[in-house]
Amino acid sequence: MNYRNWRSHRRPLAAVAAAGVIVVLVGSLLLITAAGGVAEAKPSPTPTATPTATPTPLPKPQPLPTPTAFPSGMAYAPLDGVLTTTDLANRMPMAIMIDDNKVARPQSGVSSASIVYQAPADGGEDRYEMIFQEGTATSIGPVRSARPYYVFWAEEYKAVYGHFGGDSKARHVTIPAASAAKAIYNLDDLSGGSCAYHRVSTRPGPHNAYTSTGALIACIKKKGYPTTYQNMPTRPFTDDSALADRPATQTISIAYRTGTVGYQYQWDTDSYLRLINGAPEIDPANNSQVYARSIVILYQALSVDKSEPNHNRPVVANVGSGKAIVLQEGREIVGTWKKTSNSALTRFYDSAGKEISLVRGEIFIQSIPTSYKVSIK
Secondary structure (H helix, E strand, O other), rough: OOOOOOHHHHHHHHHHHOOEEEEEOOEEEEEEEEOOOOOOOOOOOOOOOOOOOOOOOOOOOOOOOOOOOOOOOEOOOOOOOOOEHHHHOOOOEEEEEEEOOHHHOEOOOOHHHEEEEEEEOHHHOOEEEEEEOOOOOOEEEEEEEEHHHHHHHOOOOOOEEOOOOOOOHHHHHHHHHHHHHOOOEEOOOOOOOOHHHOOOOOOOOOEEEEOOOHHHHHHHHOOOOOOOOOOOOOEEEEEOOOOOOOOOOEEEEEOOOOEEEEOOOOEOOOOEEEOOOOOEOOOOOOOEEOOOOOEEEEEEEEEEEEOOOOOOEEEEEEEEEEEEEEEEEEEEEEEEEEOOOOOOEEEOOOOOOEEEEEEEOOOEEEEEOOOOOOEEO
């Protein structure tokens, strides 16, 4: 398990250190000990001598099992597979709608999210949904309005859904139905959820609404919503491969209507530097560069809903199945995504039909129609 260099880009390292725990890798054996202690690998048992007259075939070497027990207070976070404290791993997911108008960039909080969705939105723009669990962000925003397909993504985690209003269908149909089923917990600033949000003077409206994980958690408690994870289905995760097994480079480019999203693989940290229009993305909340551990490209049909007067609302078909490309550790896996219902978890399968395990760490899910240009080198 590799928690070395890439952890400098993510917060769980601080959480592990704060818990007074040291994670040590000896061969393929994971040792976890209290800070200040000494971790020792148990010696292998002395092999029993085999009679020379009738030799017994030796069994094939078997890999050491992956430990499942951690010291008290440690666990894997369900959303991104990161080892962190039990309290943070069990924290209620918070799915927040984020603006991607050019005026809204750079967005705050992106480097601390567990999962980030990006998909087409109104007027040829796109929009983000950042989902936070174990990560802490002092600033998240700009917060914008809801759309039904983003609600369906939030339902996958029974998340608190943070937003400023929404289109007619989201406000009057999708969100009420999901809330009644307790598939989401609505935190709309324009409908009784303003305790989590504030306006800043450094951005013009409506691109100036912000929140933080601290403000969200306080507002969740005030609303009487659950504060812990609701034990939803999870994706499989895997540890880093050895340095020697990683490709040297990989570059990815995805052309959205209002800008190009890029990723550059970093061999030594087993992560991807995220780029916006060719420049590294910097999170103003912590002044850190944004990195991805896994990137999932979902090819999803895009249509237009004209039922709301004077509006052409985009509709992303994120329930069903379609082509998916999973990029991690410098490799490309072409397969299929499947989401069987509004609240079902979107899963990713390779060409043989096996579910793909994601590398532990922040996940970026890029939803695009087939007309968008993608380059992978």
